[in-house]
Amino acid sequence: MDIVIQKLTHVYMEGTPFEQRALTGVDLRIPSGSFAAIIGATGSGKSTLIQHIAGLLKPSRGWLRIGNIEIGPDTRDSSRLRGKVGVVFQYPEHQLFEETVAKDIAFGPLNLGLSALEANRRVERAMEWVGLPRELASRSPFHLSGGQMRRAAVAGVLAMEPDILVLDEPTAGLDPVGRRQLLDRIAWLRRKRAMTVILVSHSMEEAARYADRLYILHRGRKVMEGLPADLFTMGDRLAKWGLEEPEAVRLVRCLNERLNPPLPESLLTVEDLEEAIVARWEEGKSP
């Protein structure tokens, strides 16, 4: 299911003195099956944008289409998107409420109208996907560690087996290892289930490592759409939008000032860079 957004504008509390313009004329297209990263500084409108994709907000102006479902300012019922789009909100562990982890994860599937048996199967599967040990299923979600809570909450969304998975800064507040684990799992699951994944992030590192498409928002407008490799050519523009180049890109730029021939400009992650440097090292020793 492709996601097409046309001239999307969203104004919170329109017509009051509290009016807040969050998005202005956003056009974008996310092809089915891609791993898209939406990047932008605080307040740039990322969360507002993804809530439209999830059918939780209606455009003030403009429209969007997900698969064959179209949503405009006058759309009354967006519940048809339920089950197709799963959203993991910022700090998703704050939405846990059931007595046990298993019951909480089953909330979504049961709301979709699945049988208890099928819901159960999905709970087990989702727990495995996020790497939660089986014996936690009967525990209270409030007695888990922070990282485990986060996984349980993500599992609650995955158990609905959506075609499109939206993650709003899923790694905020996790330690570096926890971040990597969570996103590695998601990337693996995306390939396995052929989902579309939309990742909202502040972090260029994360975006460059996992995404195959980038969309940059700045003050409610889409200012860039492209491939991770394009990050190299953007230079100061990123800083203007309140963002930083990935570390690896910065390092390559510095190294290339002294290296001849220069390192290739496709090294976006620290691992790729490490490999390239080691190769260069070996080359330098052998001749």
Add this chain to the structure above:
Amino acid sequence: MSRLANPILGQYVPGTSVLHRLDPRSKLVFVFLFMMAVFLANNVLSYMLLVLVTATAVFLSEIPLPLIFRGLKPVLYLIGLTAFLHLWMTRGGDVLWQWGPVSIHENGIVQAGWTSLRFFILVLMGTMLTLTTSPIELTDGLERLLSPLTRLGVPAHELALMMSIALRFIPTLWEETEKIMKAQRARGADFESGGLYRRAKSYIPVLIPLFISAFRRAEELALAMEARGYRGGEGRTRIRELRYRMADGILLAVLLLLVGCLLWLRN
């Protein structure tokens, strides 16, 4: 979709109008006494006077009318309902319309009219206070007004603090509610359909996380206050000093004049 997006009844609207600049203490006293004075009115002239004073306040506040009424909408329903009940329940005077056991009496119409007008004036004046006074000013004013009572054992500072914390966290809890509802809605929760019981039950997935976060916030707040040396009201100085001005004197004069007129017009 966005039922929560409307302004809350009486939510402060920042501004620089005459009403905004009045001392919160005089506004509090005025509104309190005005609300009691409303019950003195018992004929057309006195009600007209009240309407005039209220309309002047609305005009002076410089707050756009649509905004005021959007906030008042839920109250208008309530007023409509009371008027409706009065219409059917009040007996006396000529019978204007009858159908079997149900009838509308003359007094019913009169009562419905006056009661809803009185109710409306009360609510409107009350919101004028909160629309033009920030919660901080409001609690500061309240604390100062109550402070003579500390000698009688009334914990004025603590009361004011409780009130300001409650006021401070209403928007936060509101936002939180909205956020959690969205998250549960995305998991397929349905808050709109079904009977009363089912609908009430559908709010459990919202209420539990809400309570948990409220407790967490309370704990964090207590810790933060202690860490910054909060020890209660004793000996605490304040950054904003309250001061009566000319306009406060005028407000007092208006109040006295109003009460005088109402007493005089009363029959």
